[in-house]
Amino acid sequence: MRYGVARFVTGFLALPVALYLFYVVWPFAQAAGYSLTDWGGYSDRQQFVGLENYVRLFSDELIRKAFWHNVFFLITVPLFTIALALFLAFLLNVGGREDRAGIRGVFGSGLYKIIFFFPQVLSLVVVAVMWQQIYRADGQGLINGVLMKIGLVDPENPITFMHDPAPFLGVPAVLWWLLLIAVWSGAGFYMVLFSAAMQSIPKDVFEAAILDGAGRFHTFFRITLPLLRDTVSVAWIYLGFIALDMYALVFVMTPSQGGPNHASEIFASVLNFTAFQKGQFGYACAMGVALAIFTILLAAVQLKITRRERIEY
Amino acid sequence: MSTVTHDPGPVGPDLVPPARTTSARRFGPGGRRPGTQVFNGFSHLFLLVWAIMVVYPLIWVVMSALKSDAEVIQQPLSLIPETLRWENFGRAWTEGQLGNFFLNTVLVLAGSVTLTMLLGSMAAYVLARYEFPGNRLLYYMFLSGLTLPIYLAAVPLFKGVYNTGVFFPPLGPNKHLMLILVYAAWSLAFTVFFMHSFFRTLPNAIAEAGLVDGASHTRLFFSVMLPMAKPGLISIGIFNVLGQWNQWYLPTLLMQSVAGEPKNQVIAQGLIDLSVNQGYKSDWSGLFAGVTMAMLPVLIVYIVFQRQVQSGLTAGVGK
Numbered sequence: 291m292r293y294g295v296a297r298f299v300t301g302f303l304a305l306p307v308a309l310y311l312f313y314v315v316w317p318f319a320q321a322a323g324y325s326l327t328d329w330g331g332y333s334d335r336q337q338f339v340g341l342e343n344y345v346r347l348f349s350d351e352l353i354r355k356a357f358w359h360n361v362f363f364l365i366t367v368p369l370f371t372i373a374l375a376l377f378l379a380f381l382l383n384v385g386g387r388e389d390r391a392g393i394r395g396v397f398g399s400g401l402y403k404i405i406f407f408f409p410q411v412l413s414l415v416v417v418a419v420m421w422q423q424i425y426r427a428d429g430q431g432l433i434n435g436v437l438m439k440i441g442l443v444d445p446e447n448p449i450t451f452m453h454d455p456a457p458f459l460g461v462p463a464v465l466w467w468l469l470l471i472a473v474w475s476g477a478g479f480y481m482v483l484f485s486a487a488m489q490s491i492p493k494d495v496f497e498a499a500i501l502d503g504a505g506r507f508h509t510f511f512r513i514t515l516p517l518l519r520d521t522v523s524v525a526w527i528y529l530g531f532i533a534l535d536m537y538a539l540v541f542v543m544t545p546s547q548g549g550p551n552h553a554s555e556i557f558a559s560v561l562n563f564t565a566f567q568k569g570q571f572g573y574a575c576a577m578g579v580a581l582a583i584f585t586i587l588l589a590a591v592q593l594k595i596t597r598r599e600r601i602e603y
Numbered sequence: 604m605s606t607v608t609h610d611p612g613p614v615g616p617d618l619v620p621p622a623r624t625t626s627a628r629r630f631g632p633g634g635r636r637p638g639t640q641v642f643n644g645f646s647h648l649f650l651l652v653w654a655i656m657v658v659y660p661l662i663w664v665v666m667s668a669l670k671s672d673a674e675v676i677q678q679p680l681s682l683i684p685e686t687l688r689w690e691n692f693g694r695a696w697t698e699g700q701l702g703n704f705f706l707n708t709v710l711v712l713a714g715s716v717t718l719t720m721l722l723g724s725m726a727a728y729v730l731a732r733y734e735f736p737g738n739r740l741l742y743y744m745f746l747s748g749l750t751l752p753i754y755l756a757a758v759p760l761f762k763g764v765y766n767t768g769v770f771f772p773p774l775g776p777n778k779h780l781m782l783i784l785v786y787a788a789w790s791l792a793f794t795v796f797f798m799h800s801f802f803r804t805l806p807n808a809i810a811e812a813g814l815v816d817g818a819s820h821t822r823l824f825f826s827v828m829l830p831m832a833k834p835g836l837i838s839i840g841i842f843n844v845l846g847q848w849n850q851w852y853l854p855t856l857l858m859q860s861v862a863g864e865p866k867n868q869v870i871a872q873g874l875i876d877l878s879v880n881q882g883y884k885s886d887w888s889g890l891f892a893g894v895t896m897a898m899l900p901v902l903i904v905y906i907v908f909q910r911q912v913q914s915g916l917t918a919g920v921g922k
Contacts, residue, residue: 298820299729306791307741310632313788314748317756317763324759341790378653381646397647397860408661410916412906413849415871417899419878420664430887432663440681478657506642513920534752538851542875558754562762564831571758578755586750 312577318582330569353577356555362461363469363536364588365558368529370473372522375480378406380510382481403485406449406478413473418542421471425451425543452544455553459582462553468539476532480525487521500511524563527592532560550553661898668692668891675887688888695877695892704873705896706851710779711869712847715786718838719843722787723794724802728824730795731802732810742799748792757856760785764857776861782869786847794839801835802828834888841915851875861898871898 325343329336348354382399409417424432427450438445454463491514499509537558541547548559555563557577565574618775623658662682667675670684696702730742761776764785768775775781805828813823851871860866868876877893906911 293822295733296735297731299735301821302725302729302824303741306722306795309722309784309788310745310748310791312763313760313785314756314792315744316757318751320759320763321755345760346788351646381650400653402650403913404906405657407905407909407913408657408902411845411850411875411901411912412898413871414900415849415851415874416894419894420898421888422659422878423664423667423887424660426645430676432660432680437678474656478654479916482913484744486914486917503778537754561754562757565758575755575758578757582755585752589750 321575324572325579327572329572343573356557356560360554363533367472367533368526371476374477378481380486408473410479417475418539453550456549459527464554627782665895668895691892692772695889699893704870707867708869711782714783717785719790724798727795727798728802731799752847777858790843797839830913838915
């Protein structure tokens with residue numbers, strides 16, 4: 291390599307790489323190291339304990355609970371969000387005049403898209419604080435207030451939302467209420483994504499289908515949907531990451547950040563609780579490493595399952 | 604790619620052969636099935652219901668911000684306040700410290716977004732267009748940051764920042780400069796990933812022509828390649844502004860008071876505190892005013908630049 295190029299490459303990379311190493315890579319590497327110790331976090335005393343922390347993970351009741359809650363979100367968040375987003379995209383794009391070729395969209399579809407996208411630009415914290423008020427367990431909350439007014443809810447016995455650990459379909463009710471917020475804030479974004487993908491399908495595909503006598507529903511389910519496969523699978527992976535990251539909602543909304551009585555614990559909340567409340571940093575780091583391995587495996591599996599040859603137009 | 608559907612294109616109904624309209628599947632010369640009307644009606648109904656579900660809570664928050672506390676409690680559902688109480692905003696701005704939160708957020712973002720974009724595109728450019736040993740390794744190092752959960756790094760990161768602060772106070776906890784660097788570092792992974800694929804697509808011929816004309820590599824980057832990557836820069840810029848504006852975990856972790864001085868909170872972090880504190884004080888209208896002030900700027904920016912924001916954020920997933 292010529293001298294000038296080498297100097298240029300080094301000069302351009304030095305700062306970003308240094309910054310990244312110091313603030314991102316080094317903490318991760320340290321966390322992996324601490325996970326093999328019994329470090330408490332506040333003293334400098336630490337002892338190497340080998341894989342003991344990891345062994346402990348498997349017999350920890352709280353971790354097991356959190357793990358299943360994570361799995362619940364991992365399945366339901368992508369499933370409901372994508373189903374709703376596809377349905378909205380379908381309504382938005384398949385309406386309109388039928389005798390025209392292609393995807394057109396109902397009247398006002400541009401406006402709908404702007405509105406549906408709103409929650410995406412809001413901070414999760416804003417969303418959480420807002421829903422905290424919507425979910426209030428008295429007549430002052432939006433949902434309880436409306437339901438009391440029309441007589442569906444007894445004012446003496448309101449819906450308790452975030453304080454309701456009673457299982458519904460085998461899962462604590464509080465998790466279902468959190469799921470509703472996640473779907474509410476995510477559906478619009480994925481609808482816009484799917485709409486954009488639908489519109490990038492060339493018109494002649496639809497013309498051919500119409501010439502062959504396919505109706506609107508046939509066109510959608512036999513042509514549009516199969517061609518969206520790539521986009522849907524990418525969306526699934528992204529929503530998987532978001533599902534693992536429900537922590538903001540749990541942190542702001544649930545009593546004692548994972549309550550009531552640990553009914554809404556997820557991996558991240560147990561990790562923070564263990565590190566900062568119980569002062570077991572070594573053990574918390576082991577949880578983090580386990581979560582990281584789990585995430586990477588999951589991403590790899592999903593990529594493997596959903597990979598298919600791309601269709602070029 | 605356009606995200607708005609109104610372009611009927613050159614292909615109109617005329618291209619459909621006339622024989623189609625007389626086929627058994629069609630009713631009348633207009634070529635419409637009676638089901639179409641019903642279906643369109645149903646579409647609109649459902650779309651409208653969802654639109655209301657999205658907008659109604661937002662309007663409810665804004666309107667509650669203009670009520671008195673008594674009204675919030677006695678008539679929580681009414682969307683029209685008896686009198687518009689703008690002083691709620693003043694109270695949230697000064698007593699609720701929203702003013703400070705805004706100032707801190709703007710100061711930090713001004714530095715961190717600039718730094719992220721500059722460093723991110725420099726690294727992405729070199730990694731995308733120059734061959735050297737270790738290139739792949741560095742690229743995958745940046746990429747790996749996308750999959751690792753931030754919580755894992757929390758404890759060592761705080762410890763690292765704390766220790767740095769002992770030697771060099773401006774980089775310690777609760778300092779703007781520190782948060783700028785941390786934001787930039789954590790945003791690099793996605794920025795490098797995104798811009799890398801963008802710089803790859805730029806034609807080689809222009810770069811070579813620039814070098815033949817005697818431009819240095821640095822000059823080539825700043826005056827030729829960077830301007831050519833403008834669409835990508837806008838997308839990732841919007842992505843970073845929104846992402847860092849909404850960031851709450853890093854500031855909650857790092858903007859802690861260590862020596863008893865007041866916390867320099869950013870907006871998302873401050874809002875969490877506000878929701879707890881105003882709850883104790885039962886200052887509901889102040890809380891609603893705080894939430895309103897946190898969300899309106901973002902919503903307005905989005906409505907003005909909605910096309911760029913939508914394509915910027917969806918491009919991040921599409922890549």
